[in-house]
Amino acid sequence: MTDETAERVAIVGAGLAGCLLATLLGRRGIEVTVYERRPDPRAAGPERGRSINLAVSARGLAALEQVGLRKQALERALPMHGRMVHPPSRGQHAAPNFQSYSADGGRAINSISRAELNHALLDAAESTPGVRLRFSQRVTGVEGGRLLVDGLPGDPAGVVLACDGAYSAVRGSLDGFGRDHDFLEHGYKELTIPPRGDGFALDPDALHIWPRGTAMMIALPNLDRSFTCTLFWPKGDFAALDTPERVLAHFKEHYPDTAGLMPDLAGDFARNPVGSLVTVRCRPWVRDAGGTLVALLGDAAHAIVPFFGQGANCAFEDCIEIDRCLEETGGRWDRALALYQERRKPNTDAIAEMALDNFVEMRDRVSSPVFRLTRAAQHA
Ligand code: FAD
Numbered sequence: 001m002t003d004e005t006a007e008r009v010a011i012v013g014a015g016l017a018g019c020l021l022a023t024l025l026g027r028r029g030i031e032v033t034v035y036e037r038r039p040d041p042r043a044a045g046p047e048r049g050r051s052i053n054l055a056v057s058a059r060g061l062a063a064l065e066q067v068g069l070r071k072q073a074l075e076r077a078l079p080m081h082g083r084m085v086h087p088p089s090r091g092q093h094a095a096p097n098f099q100s101y102s103a104d105g106g107r108a109i110n111s112i113s114r115a116e117l118n119h120a121l122l123d124a125a126e127s128t129p130g131v132r133l134r135f136s137q138r139v140t141g142v143e144g145g146r147l148l149v150d151g152l153p154g155d156p157a158g159v160v161l162a163c164d165g166a167y168s169a170v171r172g173s174l175d176g177f178g179r180d181h182d183f184l185e186h187g188y189k190e191l192t193i194p195p196r197g198d199g200f201a202l203d204p205d206a207l208h209i210w211p212r213g214t215a216m217m218i219a220l221p222n223l224d225r226s227f228t229c230t231l232f233w234p235k236g237d238f239a240a241l242d243t244p245e246r247v248l249a250h251f252k253e254h255y256p257d258t259a260g261l262m263p264d265l266a267g268d269f270a271r272n273p274v275g276s277l278v279t280v281r282c283r284p285w286v287r288d289a290g291g292t293l294v295a296l297l298g299d300a301a302h303a304i305v306p307f308f309g310q311g312a313n314c315a316f317e318d319c320i321e322i323d324r325c326l327e328e329t330g331g332r333w334d335r336a337l338a339l340y341q342e343r344r345k346p347n348t349d350a351i352a353e354m355a356l357d358n359f360v361e362m363r364d365r366v367s368s369p370v371f372r373l374t375r376a377a378q379h380a
Contacts, residue, residue, distance in 0.1 A: 010035060010147055010157040012139045012170050016114075017298030017315035018163035019121035023067045024323040026128035028331075033155065034125065035147065037138040037164075042119050052190060052228040053220045054117065055080070055109045055207065055309035063316035066323075067124050076116055078221045079108035084206035089256050096257070098206060109207070109309065111220040139164065141173030145291045148173070159333050160294045161322075163315075166278050166303035171296055174289050180281045184305055186359075187235040187274040191217075193261045195225035201261045202227060209362055210255055216363035217255060229258070230306075232363070238274050277305045279352050285345065286337040295337045297322065302348040307362055308355035318344055 009025060011018045014036035025032045038044065056064075056073065064070045082100040101107045125131050141148040147157050162170035171177050193201050202208055204221035214234060219227040241247045244266035251259045262268070280303040286295045298315030321344050325336035 008155065008157050009033070009159045009161070010155065011161045011163055012147075012168075013162070013164035013298075013300070014038075014122060014125070014133060014135070015163060015165060015298070016118060016121060016312050017319055018161075019118065019125045020063065020067060020316055021161060021163060021297070021319040021322065022125040022131045022133075023121070023128050024319055025326075026125070026131040027067075028323070028326065029130065030331075031130045031132075033132045033134060035137040035139050035149065035154075036133065036135050038135065040122075040133075040135045041115065042122060052114060053111050053222055054114050054312050055220065056112045056117075057109045057309065057313050059310070060313035060316050061110070063313075063320050066320060067121075069120055069124060072120055073112060073117060074110065076223065077110035077112045078204055078223065079110055080207045080220070081105055081108045081205050082207075084203055084208045086208060086210045086255075086257060088212065088254070096208075098203075111207075111222070113222065138169070140169055142170060142289045142292050142294055157292055160289075160292055162294065162296045162300045163298050164300055166280055166299040168296065168300035170294060171282065171300055174287065174294060176287050177282045177284065177296065182279040182281065184277040184279075184359075185234050186232050186277055187238065188277060188306075189231045189233075189238060189269065189272050189274050191229040191231060191262060191265065191268045191272065193219060193227040193229060193258065194263065196261070198225075200225050200227070210258070211363045212254055213363060215254070216359075217258075218362075229262075232277075232359075235274060235276075241269060244270075278303050279305060279356065281349075281352070283345065285341045293333055293337060295322075295340070297340075301344075302352060304348075304352045304355045305359060306355070307359040308351065310351050310355065314348055314351060317347075 009030055009032045011022050011032055011034045014034050018034055022032050022034050061070050061073065064073050082098050084096050084098050086096045087094055126133055137149050139147055139149055140151050142160050145156055147154040147160065160170060162168050164170055195201065200221060202219065208219040210217040215232065217229055217231045219229040221227055241250055247266045247269045251265060282301065285301045297318040299311060304311050322336065322340050325339040329335040329339065
């Protein structure tokens with residue numbers, strides 16, 4: 001690192017991790033510039049194709065607390081105290097059953113709008129002295145101690161913190177991150193259950209699950225009393241529902257209790273894209289790129305499938321860990337980032353496996369009588 005670049009810290013990506021990290025670093029007195037490829041989403045509206053709401057757990061809330069956003073997040077959250085399992089209509093266990101997340105019913109995960117959370121984090125970053133946000137700046141790599149923006153040399157940078165998501169351009173532009181993408185054969189499509197009259201069409205205190213073997217649908221409540229449903233299915237199978245009649249017939253057969261709750265089901269199905277589900281495994285997360293220290297965090301380091309609802313929560317924890325490591329190392333970036341990787345990598349490897357395992361549990365096991373009995377015994 002040269003003297004010129006030593007103190008220049010760049011964050012790539014103003015998503016959930018990038019904004020939280022910028023705020024934490026700014027509060028530490030570090031000057032930081034955040035480069036975001038999109039226009040300012042607070043003016044431009046949400047990006048299509050990402051989940052509309054997120055389940056934020058105690059881990060995520062603890063991180064938000066560090067920048068004073070926990071209360072605000074909870075005020076705009078809908079707590080879900082358990083999962084409501086909707087078994088297939090055939091068979092003896094057809095009625096939905098509620099499985100509490102804790103023995104005393106007190107624990108909940110929180111359904112929070114991704115866009116609102118991102119906006120609140122952007123506001124927090126923007127109002128922190130020392131933080132500069134630059135929108136519509138697509139970073140394409142790091143070269144000769146500078147960021148490349150749209151392929152052209154940009155500002156000098158001594159430290160680059162890549163928070164640019166699962167398909168990270170920073171990670172992709174540099175050798176040595178030992179990356180490995182593992183795509184699930186399943187994709188996902190979002191659908192909507194609108195409010196019914198003045199209320200919710202389903203119980204808003206639960207995360208709803210329709211386990212169907214190779215397929216699964218979940219639904220999380222929104223503040224406007226709608227539910228966002230996410231249908232997970234092998235990617236090739238979505239294309240078979242190529243007419244409104246086929247979509248409606250499929251839902252009537254497999255998700256009969258929802259068919260009447262989705263007036264625009266066929267339209268939603270035709271309009272909304274099929275998203276991919278990827279696990280990213282790479283090591284190291286930190287390397288020297290010609291005098292610039294580059295570190296990956298959030299989905300750029302460890303994207304996981306969403307079945308454990310922990311991707312954003314983990315990304316937030318990465319930020320907190322980097323902040324802690326800077327404190328412990330007296331602000332020495334090289335030592336702090338090495339420590340961050342050492343502490344976080346085993347945890348995120350474990351959660352990636354748990355997320356994959358939880359897919360099997362959610363789509364197959366939660367509706368089995370044996371599983372319900374086991375959980376009931378655990379809570380007794
Ligand atoms: P992102 O949120 O992807 O942000 C990356 C940012 O970088 C974006 O703003 C992007 O525009 C920007 N960017 C990208 N490339 C560039 C570039 N070249 N130059 C500049 N900027 C760039 N997690 C949970 O905790 N709970 C859930 O319930 C949950 N549900 C999910 C449901 C689905 C269907 C999916 C797909 C994911 C879900 N996740 C959930 C995971 C969660 O969305 C991610 O883990 C989280 O968004 C990661 O945050 P991030 O900041 O690392 O990346």
